[in-house]
Structure formats: structure tokens, C-alpha cells
Amino acid sequence: MSSESGIYDLFVVGGGVNGAGIARDATGRGLSVLLCEKDDLAQGTSSRSGKLVHGGLRYLEYYEFRLVREALIEREVLLRSAPHIIWPMRFVLPHNPEDRPAWLVRLGLFLYDHLGGRKRLPGTRTLNLAQAPEGAPLKPQYRKAFEYSDCWVDDARLVLLNALDAHSRGATVKTRTACSSIRRTGDLWTIEMTDTVTGAKSEAKARCVVNTAGPWVNDIIGRVAGLNSSRSVRLVKGSHIVVPKFWEGRQAYLVQNPDKRVIFINPYQNDLALIGTTDIPYEGRPEDVTADGNEIAYLIKSVNRYFKQQLTEADIVHSFSGVRPLYDDNAANPSAVTRDYIFEVDAGDGQAPLLSVFGGKITTFRKLSDHALERLKPFFPKMGPAWTGSATLPGGDMRDADFDQFLGDIKVRYPWLPADLAKHYARLYGTRLHALVGKATGIDDLGIAFTPLFREREAQFLMETEWAQTANDILERRTKHGLHMTPVQRQAFVAWYDDHSEAA
Structure with a gap:
């Protein structure tokens, strides 16, 4: 063949x-x-998702048991296959009696814990928000929450x-x-x-x-x-906004809305938060999709309903929108489309x-x-x-799929590599980090520093091995360096890229 x-x-x-x-x-x-x-x-x-490998807790309300079970099983399969780009995350779901009743949420989480034969991820627990640190950023009227597991993924x-x-x-x-x-x-x-x-x-x-x-x-x-x-297919638009992270801790939050939609508020890129998503019927060209003002207002209102710190549009550092090509099953509600x-x-x-x-x-x-x-x-x-x-995906062949152990080994092998840069390389490339570092024996061997975490050698590696053909391919999809660059830094990198792509 x-x-x-x-x-x-x-x-x-x-x-x-x-x-x-x-x-x-x-x-x-x-x-x-x-x-x-x-x-x-x-x-x-595929690069405009909520960046989650998850079972789809809310799909249980639409009786999508087969899909949820398959997704929950896959969650652990994928976690083993690529521990550098997929990792566990705990989600805090504040209970709001005005929305779903507590018994319904508990039932959903019980099914979520047991439907897929969970083995590696911790199960659900109930939090007293008056005492638990996870309650600190929330308004005082939210006294109880449920905490459960899912996984983060670098989708691109x-x-x-x-x-x-x-x-x-x-x-x-x-x-x-x-x-x-x-x-x-x-x-x-x-x-x-x-x-x-x-x-x-x-x-x-x-x-x-x-x-x-x-x-x-x-x-x-x-x-x-x-x-x-x-x-x-039925095109449904989902939009996200990115703001500076406004709470302490590694946990994410899942909040409910009166319209029965749920919004994820996730740690993102260390010091940012990713908030989404919307579900809007879309009839335009998929290439032209953008987050509109109504969606942005909806997401901000959803967060402000629960959190002490009130967001405004001025807090937004980035937004993106994607079109989900869902199979058209004639459901009236976009959120209910399978x-x-x-x-x-x-x-x-x-x-x-x-x-x-x-x-x-x-x-x-x-x-x-x-x-x-x-x-x-x-x-x-x-x-x-x-x-x-x-099977593992490229870079995921770590001993016991243990990312922390792998990162420790990297720090021993490359003692000259700054800790935050070592973690960045390990997170994006896993064991392929060795090919990226190559024969370098010191930080200067990695070339020009566009930012403290973005050096010339990484850009060259992406051009050589990952089909990166434009500066944006590198800044937006291969990495998320673009989120952390000033206009001057970005301009300097684009000029470098133009020079080196022409030479190639």
C-alpha cells in the first residue's frame, strides 16, 4: 500500500x-x-477551541451519554499520549440555586465521575466557599461549590x-x-x-x-x-476573550447562566485567563468569523455575576472566535446541537x-x-x-508520562537553561526539546532573544520541522508568544522572520 x-x-x-x-x-x-x-x-x-480535553459535563442534560462516555475515556488516553501539552485541571463550579438545583448538579457529577471508568484523575468534591481558598475571588453569596476534574490541551x-x-x-x-x-x-x-x-x-x-x-x-x-x-453541518460560532488572570491558584471556574449556558474561566499562559464560550448560529463565511460586541458583553456579564473583581472591555488583551461545524440534527437551540x-x-x-x-x-x-x-x-x-x-504523540514519550519528572531531568541535563525557558520548551516540545536545543551549551547559543522566553533557535526549529511559513504561524499557533509581545518586539520578530524566510 x-x-x-x-x-x-x-x-x-x-x-x-x-x-x-x-x-x-x-x-x-x-x-x-x-x-x-x-x-x-x-x-x-481546531485552534479556536476552549483548549479543553473534557467529557462535556453539560452534554449530559441532552442525554448524550454515548458521547460523554467516549470523551471521558479518551480524556485519559490522550493524557497518557501527550503529557507535555495535556494536563489535569480542577474546575470549581459555584452553586447558584437560581439556576440548576444542587441535586441535579450532584447527579451530573456522579455520572461524570463514573461513566468513563476514571482512573488517573481525582473525583468530585464539595467546597465550602467561606473557608476554601477557591472561594476568595467569588462574591460572598456563593457559599458552596463542586470541584471536578478535566484536562487542558494546547489545541493547535x-x-x-x-x-x-x-x-x-x-x-x-x-x-x-x-x-x-x-x-x-x-x-x-x-x-x-x-x-x-x-x-x-x-x-x-x-x-x-x-x-x-x-x-x-x-x-x-x-x-x-x-x-x-x-x-x-450547522455552523455555530463560539467566541472567547483573554484577560489578565484575576485570582490566585491553578484552578479554573465554570459558571452557570440563567439561559442554561455555562462559561469556562480558565488559567491561560501563566498570567492570563481564557473566558468562553458563546453559542451563536452563524451563516457567514467561516474565514470571516470574529467575536462581536454582544458576545463580549455576554461573557463579561457572566463573569461579573460571580466574581468580586468586575471586568470591563478595557481588560481584554485578546479575543478570538471559531466556527464549530456541528452535524445538523435540527435542534432548535444551538447549545443543544449534538x-x-x-x-x-x-x-x-x-x-x-x-x-x-x-x-x-x-x-x-x-x-x-x-x-x-x-x-x-x-x-x-x-x-x-x-x-x-x-501510542504516544511526538514529544510525549516521557518516563511514566510524568511531566514534572521530565522537567527535573531537563534542568539537570541543561543547567544553563533558565528554569522558565526550560519549562516553556518542555511544555511545547516534550522530548523533542533535545532536537531544539541541539548542540547548544549556553544560552547565547540559542540566538537572539525576542522576549525572555522566545529565542531565535525556537523560531528556526519551527520553520525547519513544523511547516511554519509565516510569522503568525509561529506567534499564534505553534506558540502563543504573540500574546506576550509588545508591538516593538513583534515588529522586530516579523522583520527577522522576513529576512530568514527569504534566505531559505
Whole structure:
């Protein structure tokens, strides 16, 4: 099952988490894969999430028990596979008797603790907010809270790691390459691709097309492939704001609203807080999505309902918005639209198959990939078995998946590396840190310092190994350095990048 003949087994459209996950899984099963993404990897929905690997506590209210169970199981699988970019987080849910009754919250958390066979994460506990330090930033009328576990994830890096693993196993990955046409020619697909930077055209052939285009999934089926589908995605906009962190401790908060929505308030990038999300029906171009004034006001009001410190728009240092391509199940309430996923396989009369993915969430991407490959097994009977459940992602091969122990080893091995920089490298790159540091024996060997945590060598490493083709690829998705740079620092880095990308 190789592409030596110029024919790939799978052509994957879309470089988000589902496309990268399927490419990785398929390559590991012995299939030849070509993945193309019209922008940067994770540039769309997959880098604009709430940055959580979670079961979806609120989905229990919509009886999504299968999805929640799968997500809870995956939570621990992913935690083992990438402990550098995924780690446990405790969430404090202040009880507000005006919203959900305490018995309902307790029941939901009991199911949450037991539905997925939790092994590694601590269970729920009840907090007396008058005595617990977690109650300090909250208004005094909130006297009781429930604390439970979920996990944090660097969503954009999760996509990158899947693409890197696929590439290391033989997959071809093309970024800034649009799929402009796919047409069946007997038992093969003929694919035309367009370089979105140069306009150059290229062609490939594949035995199967996997459509993981997210918000553009129906566009690929209709305009690009010239086919029809009875299924569609429903676009729902979710917006977040970033403000300076305004409480002590590592815990996150989950607050309820009178409209039954819940808002996450999470520690972010050490000294910031990430607040979201909204659920707004969206009908515009996915590329044009932004957080509007009403959404920002809604998020601020949600926080101010619970916390002593009152936020204003002036506190916002950054905002972003993403379009969730949810499977359209005709639910009237956007919050009730299923977060589950379904597949559609168009194989004609024994013709080359097109598998399209509708819906899904970042937590279940690995299981989605597994199920997608199982759907394709009749077309590739010689493909290997499922394998990703016990595998690590690049950089995640730490002893006992223990990040703190790994960080301690790094400090011993590189005593000249400042502690905060060592932690930054370890968090983003895990054991790939050794390749980044290379032959450096002192801090000056890492090159120009754009900020205390951002040096020239890291930028070079990302350009060389992670398909970074613009300054923003590095500042916004490969890292979050852009959040911590002054305009002058950012301008200096962009100038450096322009000089070095031209030289390359």
C-alpha cells in the first residue's frame, strides 16, 4: 500500500484535528496518505477551541451519554499520549440555586465521575466557599461549590503533533494547498490542488478521499467533487476573550447562566485567563468569523455575576472566535446541537469511496479517526489494526508520562537553561526539546532573544520541522508568544522572520 506508483491510498482534505488524526492513524496502519490544507494546520476551528480535553459535563442534560462516555475515556488516553501539552485541571463550579438545583448538579457529577471508568484523575468534591481558598475571588453569596476534574490541551499543537507523527511514518503533508477539484476516474480519484501562495497547480491520484474540511465539508462534496449529500453541518460560532488572570491558584471556574449556558474561566499562559464560550448560529463565511460586541458583553456579564473583581472591555488583551461545524440534527437551540460525529461514505457502484466527516469535538478526534478507518476497511482489507490507543504523540514519550519528572531531568541535563525557558520548551516540545536545543551549551547559543522566553533557535526549529511559513504561524499557533509581545518586539520578530524566510 505505497504511493510509489504515484497513487495514494488516502487523500485527506483538511488539516484540522480530525484530518491530522485520520492521516496519522491511516499511515500507521500501512496506508499511503496525502494530506492537504488550504491554510495553515489548525488555522480554522481546531485552534479556536476552549483548549479543553473534557467529557462535556453539560452534554449530559441532552442525554448524550454515548458521547460523554467516549470523551471521558479518551480524556485519559490522550493524557497518557501527550503529557507535555495535556494536563489535569480542577474546575470549581459555584452553586447558584437560581439556576440548576444542587441535586441535579450532584447527579451530573456522579455520572461524570463514573461513566468513563476514571482512573488517573481525582473525583468530585464539595467546597465550602467561606473557608476554601477557591472561594476568595467569588462574591460572598456563593457559599458552596463542586470541584471536578478535566484536562487542558494546547489545541493547535495537538493538531501539529498528529501531522508530525503522520509525516514521520511516511505521509505527505501539504499546507497552504487548496483542493480545487476531485473527480472520479473509475476506481480512482483524480485530484487537482492549487498552491494558495503561488497559484501553481498540481495533481495527484488516490483510491479514497477523506473529507475532513470542517465548516467546508459540504463545499468539498458539492463544489469540489460535484456530488450531493443529504447531510449537512450547522455552523455555530463560539467566541472567547483573554484577560489578565484575576485570582490566585491553578484552578479554573465554570459558571452557570440563567439561559442554561455555562462559561469556562480558565488559567491561560501563566498570567492570563481564557473566558468562553458563546453559542451563536452563524451563516457567514467561516474565514470571516470574529467575536462581536454582544458576545463580549455576554461573557463579561457572566463573569461579573460571580466574581468580586468586575471586568470591563478595557481588560481584554485578546479575543478570538471559531466556527464549530456541528452535524445538523435540527435542534432548535444551538447549545443543544449534538457534538457527536457521523460519517457518510459515497462509494457509488463499487467506485472509489469518498468518506465525509460531519461534526465531532477535539476530545474525541482519536476515536473518530479509529472509527473512520474501520468504515474504510472494506476498501482496504490489508490495512493494519487500530494502534493509536497505546501510542504516544511526538514529544510525549516521557518516563511514566510524568511531566514534572521530565522537567527535573531537563534542568539537570541543561543547567544553563533558565528554569522558565526550560519549562516553556518542555511544555511545547516534550522530548523533542533535545532536537531544539541541539548542540547548544549556553544560552547565547540559542540566538537572539525576542522576549525572555522566545529565542531565535525556537523560531528556526519551527520553520525547519513544523511547516511554519509565516510569522503568525509561529506567534499564534505553534506558540502563543504573540500574546506576550509588545508591538516593538513583534515588529522586530516579523522583520527577522522576513529576512530568514527569504534566505531559505
